[in-house]
Amino acid sequence: MCGIAGIMYKETGDGRNTSTGQALIDMLDGCQHRGPDSTGFALYGDMQPGHLKLRFFVGSGSEAEKAVARIKQILSDHSATIEEDEIIGNNYRAVVEFSGNLQKLSYDLEHAAKVISIGSSLEIVKDIGGAHDVDATYHVHNFSGTHGLGHVRLATESDVKPEAAHPFWATGFADIAIVHNGQITNYWKMRRRLQQRGFEFNTDNDSELIAVYLADKLQQGVKLEEALKTSIDDLDGTFSFLVSTKEEIGYAKDRLAVKPMVMYETDDMIAIASEEVSLNKLFPGQALNTMEPAPGTFRTWHR
Amino acid sequence: MAQVDLSRIEVREANELIRKCGEDGENVDVLNPDARHHIGVGLTSPITVRVHGSAGYFCAGLTDGARFEVENNAGWGLADNIYNGTVVVGGNAGAIAGVAIRGAEVVIKGNMGSRAGQVMKAGTLLCCGNANFMAGYMMYGGRIIILGDSGERIGEDMSAGDIYVAGNVQSLGSDAELTDLPADELDDIRTFLDTHKIPFRGTFQKVQNAGQKLRYGSAEPQVRSIPFFSFSGKTDYWNSKVQEDVYIKSQIGRYRIRGYGGARVLPHMTDLAFRKTIRPDLADADIAKQVEMETEIGGINGANPLKLSMPVMVAPMSYGALSASTKRAIGLASTLSGIAENTGEGGMSNAQRDAAEQLIFQCLGGRLGWNIHDMKRADGLEIYISQGAKPGLGGQLMAKKVTPELAAIRGIPAGIDLRSPSRHPDILGADDLVIKVQEFREATGYKLPVSVKLGAGRVRDDIKIATKDEFDFVELDGMQGSTGAGSAEVLEYVGIPTLAAIIEAIDALEEIEARDKIQIVLMGGFRDGIDAVKSLCLGADAVAFGTAAIVAGGCIACMQCHIGQCVTGIATQDPEHEARYKPDLESQNIHRFFESVRWQMAAITQGLGYTDVRQLSRDDLVALTPEAAAITGLPYEPEHRDETEAFAIKAS
Incomplete structure (x- = not known):
């Protein structure tokens, strides 16, 4: 029950990639109404x-x-x-x-x-409170970098604790993070399958499962795009999620189109958010040529 | 021409200015909209609002008569529930464009998102680009015109209305079929396109309802009446209830639909007793005047609260399940007793509004009878998520009750077995819900309390969500609640008992330190003031009575509410049957019942040594059964049982 945001500055861009932290703060501030409990960022910096x-x-x-x-x-x-x-x-x-x-x-x-x-490359910053509260403590606006994800959370089934905030790191796999809006209804079944193969889980949050699921595929040599494709079949429930690795960002959306997602792409950047109001935070006063992904679709962008 | 600049002022202030311009007949330009939500919501004046950029969720929602021009995109729920007027969007529209519209012309120059036109009743929704998944989902009327491709599962479970697709029909939804396009309908479409200067000369395929799911294959038979009190509460393995169930299933060959609540014995308020011996025989006749009982509900976030003479309301029951005369009687009784009445599903009639001094207007997923004008004349707004008798399921109103008058107020075809949607088109999670609540507040100027009706299921989580979404109060309904029609298995076996519901709710709120952030009105199988006081002791702010009010007003509890031929004229829409009901007489009976509740509440409160119902607490109660003790955490003291029985005799 949340709002999500993601941004990637393309290599061909004009070098504005120093503002990833601030861009995500602005986007999340725009959709804080979707999740007042906690806010988090996944930021990719220099290696x-x-x-x-x-x-x-x-x-x-x-x-x-x-x-x-x-x-x-x-x-x-x-x-x-x-x-x-x-x-x-x-x-x-x-x-x-x-x-x-x-x-x-x-x-x-x-x-x-x-x-x-x-x-x-990845560092996740998350805590209870709004985007500006978390920034005040962790100075997210100072983060430069090529891409990142953000999330505002309204806790429903699990507690309001910093560790239950998003983004989720794919426990055990470096540099993979996800943010998720929705609910995975076959969570326990999928989790047991992964646990039987030796994977560990940090929380009872269904979003962590998506991260571990994708990381497992990537470790097996599956391309991110392919992993997103199979996730739409394998995960049951409602979801719009974003995933990021060291050099990629991607989304997947469930077949029932229950959770919102809007994206805006230019030659310089790709920005994705739950609501257009977040995208407009990056481009105040402009009418953006945005696009709503269709149900059951996925896509990745590479740097 | 006035201007409002959303880079300078908040949407709330902007909407007040837009409404003011509406009163003055002045058009408005909205600058720097930047996809903000709720632009123009609740406007009922015939002016033009130009949005210079993109609009967010519910743009032009809950409006009547205005023209909106959005230069770029619009977010989810464009023109939600609009009556008359025109909305033109230059770019794309998000999901559920044209949701629940009751008229008007909605034109989208680009593409539109999923589930466009869901539960729409009338008017035209035009998409010049491609539609997404499930356009026309559960639509009841009106037309959708798509110049591009249809998207998958078009017309899913539509009851009526027409969908025209110029491009490719990707796949048909359940109970939808393709037909030939009549020439006159093509002419109508072309006229519409010409009016909006859309240069399109192609032709269309037509999608309509296939008629397979509008009626149940077999009707419920009317059977020998087994009153609810002999039907329920029996533990015998084979009894008259089982016999009736088997018989009816032998006739209809499917699950059974019936009125009233579950018949199983469940832990309830009767399993609790007061710790202290009460001597109601010593109470004064005018004791109700000596105990503070006046209660305000709904004001904690700044809205005008409901002012109750005692912490009691009428539970939500619809005009539809009940006759107009019955709703009138209940409304009159609520006024006489100084408490609040609730419309339930299916709209607000003038008779109901005139009878009840304080009336809550309920909004369900089908948006049947929901509209801005009745919202504005209500005293509270309520979003129904579910009810105790059948949590998670939609309602049934069998064809016999779906008369032309009733169908008109709900905006649906007459004579169908109406299955109300089990979920809202625009509330698919707590995050959407918060935007919906905000829309209602914007539309009514933040004056009315907004509540949520929750059937007890996942109480712990749901009550936290309700609090976070800033509802003013929750109507929490336990498993013992009744209904006008529900599937018998669900009535018996789905849900959480009222007693457990209130305990979980209070626990959950204490966990997040939010007991003072929401009020709880508890209901579900309450019969008297004793149940009411026990509920207050357990932490409820007020209680509501449904079945008891109906019984007080003449119901014989035969449980055949769903048939539509109620002999008392209560659960019927048949004028011949309804003529037997005497609302002025029955309103006095219902009023006297509520006064007996008042007297009992006062007598017990004073008997426990208090002068104000707010002094009641858990410490005043004990549990009489191990189950009730386990549920409530109250001490198990079965020895109080004798006193309780003695009390019941004395009080009667």
């Missing part, structure tokens, strides 16, 4: 070879200290060297040099702390 960006919810005070100590212990066990780290809001953020098994590291970290995201 350094052999480095990972990690983000965790650690809370505050002694609780945070204990969590950070546990995280550092796991990193050390996996021979991951911390290059830089900091506490921002209730997050612990670290950049580490790492060359081992990422899925193993992720699962171990998850058992010790609440992982928000792991990626060479």
